[in-house]
Amino acid sequence: MIRTRSLVSDGSRLRRLAPLALPTAWGAVTVAWKFGCPLARQPGLPMRIATSVVFLTVGIGLVLGLRRGLARELALVRAVAVATQQALLRPPPARLDGLALAAGQLSASRGACVGGDLYEAVATPYGVRIVIGDVRGHGLAALGAVVAVLGSFREAAHDEAELGGVLRRLERALERHLRERARDEHPARTGTAPEHPAAEEFVTLLLLEVRSDGRLSVLNCGHPGPYRLGRTVERLPVGDPLPPLGVLPLPAALAPYTAARLRPGETLVLYTDGAEEARDHRGRFFALDTVLAGMCGVAPEALVREVHTALLHHTGGRLTDDVALLVVRNDRVRVPAQPAEPGLRRPRPAPSSHC
Template identity: 85%
Template structure:
């Protein structure tokens, strides 16, 4: 096994050095010609020009070889990032138990396709369960917490009959991740102070359960509330928030908010705070509520694309924080009231006769 790994590492190094083989050979030939050929040492302008051309060609070849190697490494890194994106924030199904869904993320890290925002939707025996969250910070350092929370949600959403049980599972998963990070970053092990102290890492989170009748069950851990789009766009009331995960322990008795509903034809928009805190060059915040107000009946995928485009236009493409959107539209058909069976109809009173 060790020999196999060594051979693979040697092969990888040879592939990286392959673009430099030809320029290096040309350089060796040029040096040998310069110092080993009597003709090259003859004085005169034509011979100096020829020598300069030879060395310029060698230098240009080496630069192009290095550039080609870097381009290949960048393409490989982007492919790995795309695969990571697919594994972490996998594309949601277009429909899920009568609901139309779409989601998307914009990363604030230049050249990165993943960040500190997370989202997921799964159909369970208890209803369609949604999660959206925001890890403190963005970019690659936040990926560990994203993996811990999403992995736990994808299991707990099917196992726990109550949404409070799902949230408690997420808290335990994040605590395990933070303990492991703290051990890895401890000065006694790393030899220096940690660059990203795990003690300062936390996750804001919003858990939503959509029942078959459209009733919503919501748990909010310091996360921005969602918008409900019907005849108008309105911020949905979701009760008092709990503390973000990783800041304080959750209380013993967790009571979700259950007074809201998502009627057929209405849309629920979950988002991270980067959507409302994005600023333009003048420091003006992005008006997310105004962008959503003009979206009655808009398909979830089209809404995500349009809001992302308006965000990038507002900020000039310079996002200060990651932005994630999760849009759910209730496409379930409302069943009209059925008339009573003929045998159960109440008899009409006989008309009174007047003489």
């Protein structure tokens, strides 16, 4: 097994060096010709020009070889990043238990496909359960917390009958991750202070359940409330916020907010705070509600695409925080009350007896 890994490593190393083989060999021949051939040492302008052209050709070949090798490595890294994103932030299904869904993310880290935002939607016996969250910071340093929270949600959403039980499972998973990070970052092991210490990491999070009749149950841990698009655009009430996960322990009693509803045809837009905190070159915030006001009735996938385009235009492509969007539209059909069949009479109530 070890020998096989060694052979694979040697093969990949040879493939990376292959583009440099021809320029290196040509350079070696040029140096040998320059210092070993009497004709090359003759004075005169023509010979100097010829020597300069030869060495310039060798230099260009080396640069192009290095550039080709770096481009190949960059393509490999991007392929790995895309595969990581698909495994970590899986695109939601286009339809889920009568709901139409779409999601997308913009990373603030240049060249990164994933960052500190997370989202997921799953169909369970208790309804469609959705989570969207934002880890403090962005980029690769926040991936550990994203993995811990999403992995726990994908299991707990099916196991826990109560939405509060799901949230407690997420809290325990994040606490385990932070304890492991704090142990790994101890000065006795690293000798240096971490750039993003675990003691300063927390997750704002919105946990939501859409039942078959459109009723919503919401638990909000310091996350911005979603927008509901119907005839108008309004911010959906989500009740009193709980502390973000990782800051303070959750209270003993967790009562979801249940007074909201997603009616047939209405759309819910969940997002992370990077959307509303994005600024242009003049320091003006991105007006997400204004942008959404012109998108009532737009399909979820098109809505995500249009908001991303507007964000990049507003910021000039220079995001300072990750942005995630999850759009849910209720496509369930409301069945009207059916009239009684002809010829059937409603039975009369039996006469009441009096003592």
